[in-house]
Amino acid sequence: MRELPFGGKLQNHALNHRMNKEFEKYFKVCEFTPILRDVTTNKYWINENLLNIEVTNKIFNIANAVIEIIDSYIEAKRDAFESFITTCQEMQKIKTENPTAIRRFIVSMIQPSMDARIFEIASFGILKEYFAGQSIYWGWSLDKISEESLFLYKTGRCNANDGGIDFVMRPLGRFFQVTETTDVKKYFLDIEKIQRYPITFVIKSSESADTLYEKIEQQAKRILSVERVVQRYMDCIEEIINIPVLLERFDEIADAGKSGPVIEEILLQSRIEFNYDD
Numbered sequence: 001m002r003e004l005p006f007g008g009k010l011q012n013h014a015l016n017h018r019m020n021k022e023f024e025k026y027f028k029v030c031e032f033t034p035i036l037r038d039v040t041t042n043k044y045w046i047n048e049n050l051l052n053i054e055v056t057n058k059i060f061n062i063a064n065a066v067i068e069i070i071d072s073y074i075e076a077k078r079d080a081f082e083s084f085i086t087t088c089q090e091m092q093k094i095k096t097e098n099p100t101a102i103r104r105f106i107v108s109m110i111q112p113s114m115d116a117r118i119f120e121i122a123s124f125g126i127l128k129e130y131f132a133g134q135s136i137y138w139g140w141s142l143d144k145i146s147e148e149s150l151f152l153y154k155t156g157r158c159n160a161n162d163g164g165i166d167f168v169m170r171p172l173g174r175f176f177q178v179t180e181t182t183d184v185k186k187y188f189l190d191i192e193k194i195q196r197y198p199i200t201f202v203i204k205s206s207e208s209a210d211t212l213y214e215k216i217e218q219q220a221k222r223i224l225s226v227e228r229v230v231q232r233y234m235d236c237i238e239e240i241i242n243i244p245v246l247l248e249r250f251d252e253i254a255d256a257g258k259s260g261p262v263i264e265e266i267l268l269q270s271r272i273e274f275n276y277d278d
Contacts, residue, residue, distance in 0.1 A: 005078050006274050015044050081274055084118070088267040092260070102259050106250050109266070110243050112180075112204055117273055119204050120178045123246060124167060125265035127176070127202070128152040129258055130249040131169060138171065152176075154269065165194065166202075174238065180204035182212060184219035191236045198238040202246070209240040 001007045015035055023034045036045045051063045091105050108114070109122035131150040139145040148171055156164045167176035177190050177199055191199060203212055216237070220230045253259055 005074055006081075081270075085267070085270065088263060088270065091263045092267060099254055099259065102263065103250070103254065106259075106262070107247065110204070110246050112206060112243070114204070116178075116180055116204065118270075119180070120166065120202075121266055121269045121273060123178055123202050123241075124152070124154050124269060125262045126246050126250045126253070127167065127241075128265055129253050129262045132261075133253075133256065133258070136172065165190075165199070175199045176202055176241075178202045178204075182215050182219075184216050184223060187216055187237070188220070188233055191233055196232070196236050198236055200239040200241060201237060202241045204243065206243045209242055209245065212240050212242060213237065 001010055016037065019035050020033050023030070030050075032047050032049045034047055034050060036047055037043070046063075048061065048063065051061055051066065053060050053062055087105065091102050094101060106122065106126070109118050110126075114122075128151075131152050135147050135149045137145050137147050150172060151170050153168050153170065155166060155168055165175045166178045168174070169176070175194060175197060179186060179190075179201060180203070182203070182205070187201065190201075191197075205212060207215075213234075217230065217234055220233060221227070224230050224233075250259070250262065253262060
């Protein structure tokens with residue numbers, strides 16, 4: 001798996017635990033476990049009992065057909081990604097010469113149907129440049145106040161399920177989490193893992209921030225029932241940034257003639273995320 005395109009950074013967690021547990025959740029009566037593991041040698045096998053299909057009293061092993069499907073999928077994904085990289089590079093060249101084309105490109109990356117990783121990368125590119133144009137004045141004493149620009153850091157890989165926070169801002173110490181779900185359990189899990197520290201959610205949705213907030217609150221009331229506990233969680237949501245807000249912030253950046261750095265950041269983060277070498 002690690003030798004396949006984009007597979008260099010794959011983690012063992014899916015093989016060790018997650019895949020089998022997900023399978024068990026949906027196929028409760030199946031006697032077979034999909035991934036077999038030898039702990040001493042740390043080697044893995046696919047349980048071929050799940051690949052033996054009976055048709056008219058004959059058994060067919062579909063392993064080779066499955067591999068062909070996977071290979072075709074990889075090829076399609078690689079072609080799509082290389083096309084995406086080429087488009088990024090083209091946008092990089094035109095920069096401010098064709099603002100309409102650049103805006104159209106940004107819009108295409110933050111649509112609800114877009115791949116979650118591309119959405120996260122595009123969100124980071126936009127927000128990093130947006131906050132870079134702002135600064136605060138602070139210091140350890142009144143006579144040592146200094147100006148410092150806001151800087152957004154990307155803290156991990158996209159969709160890594162690593163339990164981390166996606167973006168962190170210095171020097172304000174704001175946390176940002178990118179998500180495509182309105183499942184309240186996911187939001188509260190993120191809030192809990194940072195001990196109810198205020199957090200901004202960047203949501204892959206075109207619904208208004210007020211509507212999204214209301215949906216989360218309604219689910220919370222249904223699950224938790226205690227108003228005080230619900231409010232304590234809801235108070236931890238510092239801000240909701242949806243697709244229209246991202247686009248609005250990109251437009252501000254473009255109006256200031258700074259759309260170039262956004263494209264450059266998207267290209268850089270895409271190369272890192274997909275292990276794409278020059």
